[in-house]
Amino acid sequence: MPDGRGRPPRYSRDELLEKVVTVFNERGYEATSMEDLARATGLNKSSFYHHFNGKEELLGLGVGRALDALAAVLAEPAACSGPPARRLEHVVRRTAEVLVAELPFVTLLLRVRGNTEVEREALGRRRDLDARVADMVRAAADAGDIRPDIDPRLATRLLFGMVNSITEWYRPDLRPTAGPAVVDAVVTLAMHGLSTRSAQ
Amino acid sequence: MPDGRGRPPRYSRDELLEKVVTVFNERGYEATSMEDLARATGLNKSSFYHHFNGKEELLGLGVGRALDALAAVLAEPAACSGPPARRLEHVVRRTAEVLVAELPFVTLLLRVRGNTEVEREALGRRRDLDARVADMVRAAADAGDIRPDIDPRLATRLLFGMVNSITEWYRPDLRPTAGPAVVDAVVTLAMHGLSTRSAQ
Numbered sequence: 061m062p063d064g065r066g067r068p069p070r071y072s073r074d075e076l077l078e079k080v081v082t083v084f085n086e087r088g089y090e091a092t093s094m095e096d097l098a099r100a101t102g103l104n105k106s107s108f109y110h111h112f113n114g115k116e117e118l119l120g121l122g123v124g125r126a127l128d129a130l131a132a133v134l135a136e137p138a139a140c141s142g143p144p145a146r147r148l149e150h151v152v153r154r155t156a157e158v159l160v161a162e163l164p165f166v167t168l169l170l171r172v173r174g175n176t177e178v179e180r181e182a183l184g185r186r187r188d189l190d191a192r193v194a195d196m197v198r199a200a201a202d203a204g205d206i207r208p209d210i211d212p213r214l215a216t217r218l219l220f221g222m223v224n225s226i227t228e229w230y231r232p233d234l235r236p237t238a239g240p241a242v243v244d245a246v247v248t249l250a251m252h253g254l255s256t257r258s259a260q
Numbered sequence: 261m262p263d264g265r266g267r268p269p270r271y272s273r274d275e276l277l278e279k280v281v282t283v284f285n286e287r288g289y290e291a292t293s294m295e296d297l298a299r300a301t302g303l304n305k306s307s308f309y310h311h312f313n314g315k316e317e318l319l320g321l322g323v324g325r326a327l328d329a330l331a332a333v334l335a336e337p338a339a340c341s342g343p344p345a346r347r348l349e350h351v352v353r354r355t356a357e358v359l360v361a362e363l364p365f366v367t368l369l370l371r372v373r374g375n376t377e378v379e380r381e382a383l384g385r386r387r388d389l390d391a392r393v394a395d396m397v398r399a400a401a402d403a404g405d406i407r408p409d410i411d412p413r414l415a416t417r418l419l420f421g422m423v424n425s426i427t428e429w430y431r432p433d434l435r436p437t438a439g440p441a442v443v444d445a446v447v448t449l450a451m452h453g454l455s456t457r458s459a460q
Contacts, residue, residue, distance in 0.1 A: 145455065197454070206454045210445045218449050221425020222418050229417050245410045249418050253453035254397070254406045255345065 076101055076111060081122040081164045089119055116178050123172060123182040126165040129158045130189055145205035148196045149251055156246040159226045160239040167227040190216060219250055276301055276311060281322040281364045289319055316378050323372060323382040326365040329358045334392055345405035348396045349451055352423065356446040359426045360439040367427040390416060419450055
């Protein structure tokens with residue numbers, strides 16, 4: 061929307077949010093000012109406030125987009141019926157796909173430390189999702205399809221430690237077509253590990 | 261060393277460094293002032309400067325301790341001879357043990373982003389270590405003991421994504437005896453994955 065002082069870039073709300081989240085990831089949420097955001101998006105502060113109430117709303121929208129996408133995975137039919145190990149494999153694959161597709165948003169989510177109300181709510185939603193996956197690991201172990209010798213919560217943490225590490229090193233700007241290979245590797249390692257010898 | 265204004269706590273240099281690194285991890289290195297460090301250690305600034313030249317020296321010592329311990333793993337006899345898959349398994353196990361034993365120091369290392377000369381040197385040393393492990397993965401794949409269908413660098417990243425996640429969730433203050441179970445789970449998942457069915 062023109063503000064009478066030149067022609068500001070016309071971003072959709074989603075495009076604007078992605079730019080904002082990228083700035084949060086680069087500078088850190090705490091260290092980012094509304095001025096930084098206005099500069100990075102080419103909007104002045106009043107145009108900015110036309111779209112959003114403030115920094116914490118932007119944080120909430122950013123982590124909300126990641127959480128909604130991750131929660132949607134757990135609601136997919138293949139995550140809700142069938143043998144537990146199959147459901148788990150589906151969730152691992154789709155979660156990795158969400159990380160690749162929504163990289164800046166999930167990166168922001170994973171850096172949240174609980175300093176604000178919005179962050180604490182996001183951490184709570186993350187914990188709920190983790191607990192539901194841990195239940196799936198437990199059910200798969202009970203069914204005999206997943207090794208029973210690792211505590212399900214520990215297995216879940218290590219599994220998502222691997223999956224979430226994608227946000228640390230995957231650079232779609234450098235290797236835009238690598239996403240599917242990354243996802244396949246995650247699923248294979250999670251389910252079968254590195255070794256070509258069968259599990260003991 | 262008493263400073264004439266009361267009796268400051270008598271820490272060894274190592275104990276002092278561990279306290280400092282804990283503050284860096286809690287507040288972030290950039291956001292920590294020498295005053296924060298003096299307060300957290302119960303020393304005044306002049307006593308502090310008696311031990312250390314400044315913040316960047318402390319950062320260098322902290323990440324150096326992590327890097328030295330990780331590099332020492334790669335120099336162990338079991339990492340240097342024998343079948344590559346065995347060497348790799350040894351390195352995964354010992355690296356996880358180093359993370360558990362040197363948790364604050366490795367946590368600091370993993371958060372380094374390259375903003376200072378000390379940080380850039382640390383990132384360089386980390387890259388060297390990663391490259392040596394990737395060579396080990398490649399050798400194990402060539403020997404037929406590690407699945408050949410995942411790029412060795414990608415496998416190394418995912419493997420250490422899982423191992424390094426220990427610093428995100430392992431709380432020795434809450435579960436001081438859980439270390440060995442965490443290490444065993446890391447090795448088992450890395451080599452054999454979750455599934456009880458043999459790899460395809």
